[in-house]
Amino acid sequence: MVNLLIEFLSNTGFALAGYQNIIMILVGIVLIYLGVAKGYEPFLLIPIGFGVLMGNIPVIRDFGLGIYEKGSFLNYMYYGVMHDIYPPLIFLGVGALTDFSAMLARPSLMLLGAAAQVGIFSTFLGALALGFAPNEAASIGIIGGADGPTAIFLTAVLAPHLIGPIAIAAYSYMALVPVIQPPIMRLLTSRKERLIRMEDPREVSKKEKMIFPIIGFLLCCFIAPGALPLLGMLFFGNLLKESIVAERLARAARTSIIDSVTILLGVAVGASTQGDIFLTSKSIGIFILGASAFAVATASGVLFAKFMNLFMRQKINPLIGAAGVSAVPNSARVVQIVGQKEDPTNFLLMHAMAPNISGVIGSAIAAGILWSFLGG
Amino acid sequence: MTVDISLIESLDIFADLKPAEMEQIASLMHKTRVTEGEVIARRGNSAHTCFIVLSGNFMISFNKGRAITLHNKGDVMGCSAFVAPFNYTGTATALTNGEVLSMPGQDFLSLIKSDPALSDKIMKKINEIISDRSPFLTGDI
Numbered sequence: 001m002v003n004l005l006i007e008f009l010s011n012t013g014f015a016l017a018g019y020q021n022i023i024m025i026l027v028g029i030v031l032i033y034l035g036v037a038k039g040y041e042p043f044l045l046i047p048i049g050f051g052v053l054m055g056n057i058p059v060i061r062d063f064g065l066g067i068y069e070k071g072s073f074l075n076y077m078y079y080g081v082m083h084d085i086y087p088p089l090i091f092l093g094v095g096a097l098t099d100f101s102a103m104l105a106r107p108s109l110m111l112l113g114a115a116a117q118v119g120i121f122s123t124f125l126g127a128l129a130l131g132f133a134p135n136e137a138a139s140i141g142i143i144g145g146a147d148g149p150t151a152i153f154l155t156a157v158l159a160p161h162l163i164g165p166i167a168i169a170a171y172s173y174m175a176l177v178p179v180i181q182p183p184i185m186r187l188l189t190s191r192k193e194r195l196i197r198m199e200d201p202r203e204v205s206k207k208e209k210m211i212f213p214i215i216g217f218l219l220c221c222f223i224a225p226g227a228l229p230l231l232g233m234l235f236f237g238n239l240l241k242e243s244i245v246a247e248r249l250a251r252a253a254r255t256s257i258i259d260s261v262t263i264l265l266g267v268a269v270g271a272s273t274q275g276d277i278f279l280t281s282k283s284i285g286i287f288i289l290g291a292s293a294f295a296v297a298t299a300s301g302v303l304f305a306k307f308m309n310l311f312m313r314q315k316i317n318p319l320i321g322a323a324g325v326s327a328v329p330n331s332a333r334v335v336q337i338v339g340q341k342e343d344p345t346n347f348l349l350m351h352a353m354a355p356n357i358s359g360v361i362g363s364a365i366a367a368g369i370l371w372s373f374l375g376g
Numbered sequence: 377m378t379v380d381i382s383l384i385e386s387l388d389i390f391a392d393l394k395p396a397e398m399e400q401i402a403s404l405m406h407k408t409r410v411t412e413g414e415v416i417a418r419r420g421n422s423a424h425t426c427f428i429v430l431s432g433n434f435m436i437s438f439n440k441g442r443a444i445t446l447h448n449k450g451d452v453m454g455c456s457a458f459v460a461p462f463n464y465t466g467t468a469t470a471l472t473n474g475e476v477l478s479m480p481g482q483d484f485l486s487l488i489k490s491d492p493a494l495s496d497k498i499m500k501k502i503n504e505i506i507s508d509r510s511p512f513l514t515g516d517i
Contacts, residue, residue, distance in 0.1 A: 349488065
């Protein structure tokens with residue numbers, strides 16, 4: 001009887017837990033707290049945070065419970081991450097949800113979305129200089145795109161062993177957009193620049209909106225064929241939305257499909273952060289480089305907007321350059337908040353959506369380019 | 377409860393929206409009954425939801441004992457769900473039984489993606505309401 005009791009106790013989580021599990025459980029609780037109490041990206045941080053808790057319950061090896069054990073429930077969920085199934089499905093929903101008219105109304109603002117991708121490539125070079133392998137450096141750099149699904153998509157093919165830390169870094173920084181971006185935006189702009197008012201964008205016709213997903217898809221995927229799964233689904237989703245006749249499919253893509261996949265992706269990514277795999281010096285490096293990628297991307301967008309102003313008759317408010325990192329629509333909303341602090345009657349939200357949406361396309365193209373160079 | 381578009385049409389805050397935009401707003405709104413004494417938003421808490429009064433009397437109490445009461449259909453509570461730092465600046469309490477429309481802030485984020493022009497219009501309206509109320513917050517009355 002005593003032996004049975006001892007055996008039972010030795011098989012409980014209390015006996016099996018290591019300090020890494022405890023640290024990661026605390027990380028999971030912090031992520032859930034940020035999502036619930038602070039409202040930072042709750043749809044992402046709550047599934048990821050709970051996934052971290054699930055992944056760090058110490059289980060007996062070979063019982064078919066752990067995420068890295070073939071045939072386990074969590075392993076099946078993780079399959080969609082490792083085989084790049086979830087990110088394109090999320091992009092399908094994003095496409096079916098997104099109105100591209102802000103970008104089509106003023107195509108020059110797309111350049112800001114492209115400029116913000118400097119963060120990806122500069123961090124790629126920085127990570128290489130710090131001794132990361134090229135495929136790892138590319139996966140770290142993509143954090144600067146501020147797009148979780150894109151970061152997971154590229155990391156799954158280039159550096160699958162880093163999926164946990166890169167996904168957590170990418171989603172954490174996306175959630176912390178309202179904290180990270182404003183100081184950089186204020187540092188790089190004068191009050192006079194922050195007060196610039198922009199003209200209302202022109203009305204975009206239904207025909208333009210309908211043609212855009214086809215032209216956009218062909219153009220982007222001819223430039224970066226590696227981005228086909230992401231951009232193909234993004235533009236397909238948008239075509240469903242804009243064609244009107246397939247509204248039921250569009251509604252499914254932007255509601256039930258994206259919500260289901262977000263749950264699966266969040267929990268699987270969270271559960272992949274088992275303490276012994278996640279808590280390494282590489283992870284710390286990834287978090288530091290990820291933050292710098294994000295900061296550089298923000299700064300590049302703002303500085304490029306100032307550069308564009310040198311040549312433009314109608315000046316643009318350089319704050320909107322910060323929305324060139326993806327994180328739709330949070331970074332556009334941050335632009336609105338920072339702009340309104342200077343002038344409560346200045347509304348930059350719509351203008352910021354143009355670089356914001358371009359940033360999604362830009363980071364997917366950047367991922368495609370990095371994949372085509374390094375994935376062979 | 378689902379919201380009928382005629383209800384949206386009857387609210388001043390949405391008066392200048394196009395029919396398609398009203399339909400979109402209706403799809404994001406939920407009609408909820410509240411009972412006398414119910415606190416529907418608490419000062420300092422994270423602002424998850426904005427409310428529009430349909431019936432009943434409500435009070436929003438700010439700091440230092442300042443308060444306003446709302447009695448009219450279309451009055452808005454919980455504007456903080458749309459503006460930084462996204463914490464309620466007042467506590468909203470139902471003084472009588474009534475009905476409100478609610479819109480979660482997360483749904484508004486989706487609206488920014490799906491229709492930035494419409495979210496821009498709503499932000500402008502909310503901004504007007506906030507600037508009307510700011511004397512109560514700052515004490516400049």
